Amino acid sequence: MDEQVRHETVFDTGAEHLGRVYAEALLAAAQKSGAADAIVDQFESLVSDVLDQHPTLAAAFASPRVDPEEKQRILDRLFASQVHPTLLHFLKIVARRERLGYLKQIAASAVAIRDERAGRLVAEVRSAVPLSEELRQAVRARLAETMGQEIVLRETVDPQLIGGLVVRIGDTVFDSSVSNRLSRMARKTRQTFARQMLENADRFAVGTAG
Known part of the structure; x- marks a missing residue:
């Protein structure tokens, strides 16, 4: 895997590009191990359930003041018994290259590439309250x-999205936020309103992102 993960050039320094380069390397190694889905799922969980919930740890990983060797020891101590060996090895490579601050971008790219190759579409869903399983x-x-x-859903809660549900697939937006109905729906919960918008298919207005 060391050969597959390359340093970005001076012209390719964007976080999105870097994330995709490293994600491609991880997926190549993960496919060889025969556990690509499990490895990507573990990586996504590591970012969302661990780093996002423990900003101090995320900051330590991203800090240039913490020696790369120390970061590798932390990875071993925290995750050696929790994640697939291929993922742990990959994380140590990222640590040596001082790119642990980009784990969120790398994980997002890995998930996107994995789903794209499997023929799945990713739908970004914004709702005023967390979606119920039914919805x-x-x-x-x-x-x-x-x-x-x-379809694979990527969910985001946006409390400012009053009484609505917005779904985006690529450049196409399905929008159920109908502001002129707020007064009539004021006594109903946001979640109920979102469900009603979904059940009535004609409430969705299809447009393109600006």
Whole structure:
């Protein structure tokens, strides 16, 4: 894997580009191990369930003041018994190259590339409150029927999205935020409103992102 992970050039320093380069290297190694899905899922969980919840640890990984060797020891101490050996080896390479501050971008790219290769479409869902399992399944089924492909949801809670649900696939936006209905729906919960918007398919207005 050392040969597959390359330093970015002076012209390719963007976080998104870096994330994709490292993600491609991880997926190549993960496929050889025969556990690509498990490794990507573990990586995504490591970022969202560990680093996002422990900003001090994330800051230590990103800090140039912490020696790369120390970062590798931390990785061993925290994750050696928790993650696939291929993922741990990859994380140590990233640490040696002092790129642990980009784990979020690398993980996001790994998930996106994995889903793209599997023929799955990623739908970014913003809602005023967390989706119930019932609504989550309904959104996924509706989009799968509309797009003709398996759908993977990436959910974000946006409290400022008053009474609505916004779904984005690439440049296409399905928008159920109807501001002129707020007064009539004021006594209903945001989650109920979002569910009603989904059940009435004609509430979705299809447009392109600006």
